[in-house]
Amino acid sequence: MPRAGLTPAAVTEGGAALVDEVGFAQLSMGLLAERLGVKTPSLYKHVASQAELAHRIAVQAMTEVTAAIRDATQGRAGSEALAAGAQAMRRYVKEHPGRYAAANAARAAGEDDPLAVAGDQVLASWAAMLHGYRIDPDQEIHALRLVRTVLHGFATLEVSGGFQIAVDVDATFTWTIDFLDRGLRALGEAH
Amino acid sequence: MPRAGLTPAAVTEGGAALVDEVGFAQLSMGLLAERLGVKTPSLYKHVASQAELAHRIAVQAMTEVTAAIRDATQGRAGSEALAAGAQAMRRYVKEHPGRYAAANAARAAGEDDPLAVAGDQVLASWAAMLHGYRIDPDQEIHALRLVRTVLHGFATLEVSGGFQIAVDVDATFTWTIDFLDRGLRALGEAH
DNA sequence: GCTTAAAGCTATCAACGTTAGCCAACGCAG
DNA sequence: CTGCGTTGGCTAACGTTGATAGCTTTAAGC
Numbered sequence: 001m002p003r004a005g006l007t008p009a010a011v012t013e014g015g016a017a018l019v020d021e022v023g024f025a026q027l028s029m030g031l032l033a034e035r036l037g038v039k040t041p042s043l044y045k046h047v048a049s050q051a052e053l054a055h056r057i058a059v060q061a062m063t064e065v066t067a068a069i070r071d072a073t074q075g076r077a078g079s080e081a082l083a084a085g086a087q088a089m090r091r092y093v094k095e096h097p098g099r100y101a102a103a104n105a106a107r108a109a110g111e112d113d114p115l116a117v118a119g120d121q122v123l124a125s126w127a128a129m130l131h132g133y134r135i136d137p138d139q140e141i142h143a144l145r146l147v148r149t150v151l152h153g154f155a156t157l158e159v160s161g162g163f164q165i166a167v168d169v170d171a172t173f174t175w176t177i178d179f180l181d182r183g184l185r186a187l188g189e190a191h
Numbered sequence: 192m193p194r195a196g197l198t199p200a201a202v203t204e205g206g207a208a209l210v211d212e213v214g215f216a217q218l219s220m221g222l223l224a225e226r227l228g229v230k231t232p233s234l235y236k237h238v239a240s241q242a243e244l245a246h247r248i249a250v251q252a253m254t255e256v257t258a259a260i261r262d263a264t265q266g267r268a269g270s271e272a273l274a275a276g277a278q279a280m281r282r283y284v285k286e287h288p289g290r291y292a293a294a295n296a297a298r299a300a301g302e303d304d305p306l307a308v309a310g311d312q313v314l315a316s317w318a319a320m321l322h323g324y325r326i327d328p329d330q331e332i333h334a335l336r337l338v339r340t341v342l343h344g345f346a347t348l349e350v351s352g353g354f355q356i357a358v359d360v361d362a363t364f365t366w367t368i369d370f371l372d373r374g375l376r377a378l379g380e381a382h
Numbered sequence: 383g384c385t386t387a388a389a390g391c392t393a394t395c396a397a398c399g400t401t402a403g404c405c406a407a408c409g410c411a412g
Numbered sequence: 413c414t415g416c417g418t419t420g421g422c423t424a425a426c427g428t429t430g431a432t433a434g435c436t437t438t439a440a441g442c
Contacts, residue, residue, distance in 0.1 A: 142366040153344020175333040
């Protein structure tokens with residue numbers, strides 16, 4: 001019988017594609033094995049456990065989110081950077097809901113966990129973006145957490161179908177980013 | 192052998208207490224049965240499945256959240272109502288993280304699903320609170336979604352340990368609510 | 383007290399994650 | 413090209429957990 005030519009990276013990539021299709025909660029070793037044209041136990045030659053697989057998917061998601069935000073905010077500052085970064089993140093979550101769910105479910109084990117490193121990079125992107133608003137350093141951490149809260153909250157609510165009413169969610173998102181932008185600008189002017 | 196005297200409500204309540212202790216993901220029929228002093232299959236005399244149990248817990252959580260917000264905002268309006276309601280919700284989530292997780296994981300099946308009804312009541316509470324800000328009716332839906340986004344995002348991030356940095360999360364919360372309040376007041380004045 | 387609906391039990395099944403152990407495929411040395 | 417070691421894939425099997433079947437016994441109502 002010919003080999004499938006799997007590697008840890010290939011299994012992770014397959015798992016990431018799978019959770020985006022069927023949802024993170026529906027991830028199972030059997031289903032992934034089937035997609036990869038292999039029997040279930042074979043996966044354990046590449047990943048130690050389903051928990052490790054989920055963790056790898058989470059790291060990949062964090063890394064991809066970072067890249068998306070960085071690309072979007074490249075060369076922009078202030079309001080433009082906020083809008084572009086926020087849209088980039090929202091788009092990523094809509095296109096890869098399973099990966100984002102994996103990233104949310106995952107818990108970093110220690111400071112040097114790749115997941116923690118990737119998470120810090122996302123935070124660093126938002127921090128750099130906020131810098132353009134010239135906010136009082138004492139309030140910077142609060143503003144950073146606010147941005148994260150809003151984007152995370154919006155993304156999870158939208159993906160889980162939380163917005164039922166028949167009003168354009170796109171409009172709400174741009175409105176929300178605008179609301180955020182005004183408040184942040186006001187903070188900078190008050191400095 | 193004497194009977195344990197269980198009912199669907201008692202099983203749900205036990206399940207709610209359990210998920211708050213061990214986490215929603217760790218909910219299992221065996222563990223709950225043990226807590227209730229009964230063997231696993233006996234639970235199926237009261238709830239149809241683990242999925243139904245989780246759904247019941249979610250409904251209970253939604254109902255309790257509604258009550259908490261209503262009690263907190265009773266007799267207040269505008270900024271005060273926002274602060275009190277937000278604090279009430281945050282407190283509920285911190286005290287009952289498992290139930291809140293159950294509520295987030297649950298999906299309402301149809302318009303008359305008790306979960307949908309309870310969810311609508313929460314939204315109605317926020318809508319009533321927002322009314323005090325006298326916001327342009329066209330923007331009311333966006334503001335409502337924003338409030339929900341912020342509170343949901345903050346609660347989930349805090350419960351999942353998302354705020355690592357050693358700066359007081361309480362301070363960030365009040366700061367965030369204040370940020371929200373200012374923006375909403377500005378919307379009302381611009382009307 | 384007798385009847386009967388239902389609560390709890392034991393036994394059992396199915397699905398899934400995981401491990402053990404075997405065999406065949408590929409990479410490389412000679 | 414041949415032999416050999418590594419390694420990826422397989423089958424078989426186990427433990428756990430959700431769920432069902434069917435029996436027994438409790439306890440509520442007449």
